[in-house]
Amino acid sequence: MHVYANPARFLKIARPLTAWLGWAGAALILVALGYGLFLGPRDHLQGESVRILYVHVPAAWLGMAGWTGIATASLMQLVWRHPLAAVAGRAIAVPGAVFTAICLATGSLWGRPTWGTYWEWDGRMTSMLVLLFLYIGYLALAAAEKEKGGEGRLTAIFGLAGAVNLPVIHYSVIWWNTLHQGESISFVRGSSTIDGAMLWPLLVSALGFSLLFGAIVLMRMRAELARNKVEARLKRMASE
Amino acid sequence: MSHWPFIIAAYALTALGALGVTLWSFAAMRRAEADAEALGKRP
Numbered sequence: 001m002h003v004y005a006n007p008a009r010f011l012k013i014a015r016p017l018t019a020w021l022g023w024a025g026a027a028l029i030l031v032a033l034g035y036g037l038f039l040g041p042r043d044h045l046q047g048e049s050v051r052i053l054y055v056h057v058p059a060a061w062l063g064m065a066g067w068t069g070i071a072t073a074s075l076m077q078l079v080w081r082h083p084l085a086a087v088a089g090r091a092i093a094v095p096g097a098v099f100t101a102i103c104l105a106t107g108s109l110w111g112r113p114t115w116g117t118y119w120e121w122d123g124r125m126t127s128m129l130v131l132l133f134l135y136i137g138y139l140a141l142a143a144a145e146k147e148k149g150g151e152g153r154l155t156a157i158f159g160l161a162g163a164v165n166l167p168v169i170h171y172s173v174i175w176w177n178t179l180h181q182g183e184s185i186s187f188v189r190g191s192s193t194i195d196g197a198m199l200w201p202l203l204v205s206a207l208g209f210s211l212l213f214g215a216i217v218l219m220r221m222r223a224e225l226a227r228n229k230v231e232a233r234l235k236r237m238a239s240e
Numbered sequence: 241m242s243h244w245p246f247i248i249a250a251y252a253l254t255a256l257g258a259l260g261v262t263l264w265s266f267a268a269m270r271r272a273e274a275d276a277e278a279l280g281k282r283p
Contacts, residue, residue, distance in 0.1 A: 033251065047243055055251060109250040212262065215262070219265040223265070227272045230276050234279070
């Protein structure tokens with residue numbers, strides 16, 4: 001990973017990759033959601049509201065994957081002092097928070113017609129809400145440290161500590177008697193309880209949103225690296 | 241109760257959120273890279 005520690009080398013890859021990820025992601029999202037909204041089957045229990053799953057589940061996965069990315073970046077910053085790790089962590093935080101909020105909102109909209117309630121303080125929903133608060137806290141801490149000219153060590157420690165919420169979210173439907181259903185998708189062959197006609201658009205949607213997420217992270221990293229370059233140049237000019 | 245208003249609201253919120261963060265990030269990137277390029281051209 002230290003091969004890409006040099007911003008110039010990183011940017012050489014990031015520039016073309018941003019467009020590829022963005023456009024490929026957008027195309028897959030359109031295909032998957034087009035199918036999900038207009039062509040996909042209704043569920044015999046959930047009815048038409050099953051169509052919300054094609055946006056809700058990818059948003060949930062990305063909310064959790066985002067914090068996994070933050071925790072990984074934090075570890076790289078603290079242990080290996082990778083120069084781009086802090087930039088990556090901060091770049092992931094905003095889209096991670098947005099997709100977590102989308103997950104909570106779409107989950108509420110799915111819950112009203114199916115469970116009869118927009119919200120329930122069960123293990124899964126509460127721990128996802130905690131994740132959103134963690135993202136907001138991370139962003140506030142990162143901004144405060146940057147303003148004081150800090151390296152972002154406290155932010156990185158927060159990023160690592162917050163990762164404890166991820167297994168809580170994942171296992172909440174097993175540990176507690178929750179309203180939210182248990183996992184329907186398993187990567188062990190034959191043990192998914194979701195029908196194939198719903199599984200493939202869900203996986204395509206998840207892939208599409210993941211590629212778009214990658215493009216957003218790269219855009220935010222490129223923006224921060226450019227701002228750092230301007231700041232450094234202005235400081236140099238002021239001292240001359 | 242029809243489920244369709246909830247489905248449309250969910251898709252609209254997702255489109256708003258995803259497009260919003262994408263466009264915001266793109267605009268921030270273009271602005272920052274343009275500033276860096278302009279500063280780099282100064283003697």
